[in-house]
Amino acid sequence: MKILISNDDGYQAPGIVALYEALKDLADVEVIAPEQNNSAKSNALTLHSPLYVNRASNGFRYVNGTPADCVHIALTGLLGYRPDLVVSGINNGANMGDDTIYSGTVGAAMEGFLFGIPAIAFSQVEKNWTHLESAACKARDLVLQMSSQKLIAGNPWLLNVNIPNRPYGQLGHVKLCRLGRRHAAEAVITQVSPRGDTMYWIGAAGASKDDADGTDFHATTQGHISMTPLKVDLTDHESLSYWAQTAARLASKA
Ligand code: MN
Secondary structure, X not given: OEEEEEOOOOOOOHHXXXXXXXXXXXXXXXXXXXXXXXXXXXXXXXXXXXOOEEEOOOOOEEEOOOHHHXXXXXXXXXXXXXXXXXXXXXXXXXXXXXXXXXXXXXXXXXXXXXXXXOEEEEEEOOOOXXXXXXXXXXXXXXXXXXXXXXXXXXXXXXXXXXXXXXXXXXXXXXXXXXXXXXXXXXXXXXXXXXXXXXXXXXXXXXXXXXXXXXXXXXXXXXXXXXXXXXXXXXXXXXXXXXXXXHHHXXXXXX
8 A cells, every 4th residue: 555645734743743653554655745834725736836845854755835736746746656545634733614625634635536546634623732642543543444444445535534632542433424614713813013014814713603413523522533525526516406597597687
């Protein structure tokens, strides 16, 4: 088995080091990750400046680009082979509900999925790296089980996994979830720069709005590991018929 690892927190982040250490004896593992923290870069690709790849002393390769850049160039020439699995993370903080739209951790995994390769995004729920080793052990368990159940060879899939920051023995089971929803983000934070200009800082993510039973928010609050299969098609299939009538009406008046 060949595994490509990336992340969005950067190649020096504790989460990607722990993930590599946990997976390195299961497969041929390569790490190609952003040089800098690229959290919330989603699926962004760098089109208007060149990308450079360097190798760190631990063997990880790092790129002056986004998470999706890393996976994209890995799969389109840099690796020279097709990995069986793309694994992203372990992220410093939750990627649940609406976070998945913005997440660079999910973006890296999704890039693999778009190339037809099974992919998993791993995140820890709290943003402080506590119990990172137990999260890495769970990531290893999951990859091992999927490999032994031949899930990695078939059709591609994209899984989003969030792991509570708990000791290994206190983690609940893996619970299949739908994404919850968050409230809109908190207000932008303004400050005045030393030169007198107003600076704007994007505010914190909103609190959970839909954290009902069955959501990732609910499962992780209960100590379980949430696992959500994601798709890329953003079409609102349920409203297609509604919009068909509306679109016909708009067309007739145009
Ligand atoms: Mn991140």
